[in-house]
Amino acid sequence: MELLELYRRLREHFGHRHWWPGDTPFEVAVGAILTQAVAWRNVEQAVAALREAGLLDAPALAAFPEESLARLIRPARYPRQKARKLIAFADHLQRRHGGSIERMLTGSSGELRRELLALWGIGPETADSILLYAGGHPVFVVDAYTRRILHRLGWQPAEAPYDRLQAFFQERLPQDPALYNDYHAQLVALGHRLCLARSPRCDGCPLRRDPPLCRFGEATG
Numbered sequence: 001m002e003l004l005e006l007y008r009r010l011r012e013h014f015g016h017r018h019w020w021p022g023d024t025p026f027e028v029a030v031g032a033i034l035t036q037a038v039a040w041r042n043v044e045q046a047v048a049a050l051r052e053a054g055l056l057d058a059p060a061l062a063a064f065p066e067e068s069l070a071r072l073i074r075p076a077r078y079p080r081q082k083a084r085k086l087i088a089f090a091d092h093l094q095r096r097h098g099g100s101i102e103r104m105l106t107g108s109s110g111e112l113r114r115e116l117l118a119l120w121g122i123g124p125e126t127a128d129s130i131l132l133y134a135g136g137h138p139v140f141v142v143d144a145y146t147r148r149i150l151h152r153l154g155w156q157p158a159e160a161p162y163d164r165l166q167a168f169f170q171e172r173l174p175q176d177p178a179l180y181n182d183y184h185a186q187l188v189a190l191g192h193r194l195c196l197a198r199s200p201r202c203d204g205c206p207l208r209r210d211p212p213l214c215r216f217g218e219a220t221g
């Protein structure tokens with residue numbers, strides 16, 4: 001199957017990615033909320049500031065003033081918006097699950113996804129990152145890298161909606177959270193290092209030849 005061959009080549013090239021970094025499911029969820037539209041190194045700074053302030057904990061975060069939180073997480077950009085999202089998430093955990101993300105994550109994938117998407121500021125990519133990386137649910141995460149790469153491969157149109165791209169993977173791959181976990185991380189590595197938005201580095205890409213998997217890379221080679 002081409003999707004497994006794609007993964008095999010990326011894994012061979014980049015090695016296992018050991019993603020997502022985080023000591024606890026709550027920390028992983030906080031990272032998933034903070035990472036939108038910013039580089040990971042900025043998220044790391046914000047998470048370190050939260051750790052230092054004792055805020056990697058739902059009850060403490062839910063009770064923290066929004067403006068002070070925004071100041072703490074400034075390195076992650078859009079601090080006011082992201083502070084509001086973090087507090088909404090922590091407050092939800094407090095009210096509905098006794099402050100325990102572990103308890104929340106025991107629900108079914110479908111129900112949990114709907115529950116997360118109903119929270120202020122949580123979109124499909126964030127919800128699915130929490131489900132997969134914090135909860136080990138078999139849910140494939142789609143991001144801007146995924147969309148760009150699938151389009152260049154010639155497998156999906158550039159404007160394909162999130163759910164269609166997610167189904168593309170989920171309908172063709174075994175329902176395996178460990179595979180989904182590293183597969184998404186491999187696509188991030190490819191998009192970040194080689195398949196750049198402008199001037200992709202196709203010469204060093206493992207998808208270009210033997211045999212070619214990428215329509216764009218083949219046409220420009």
Ligand code: SF4
Pocket residue numbers: 149152153194195196200201202203205206207208214215216217218
């Ligand atoms: S061959 Fe080029 S366009 Fe295709 S996936 Fe690799 S870097 Fe991207």
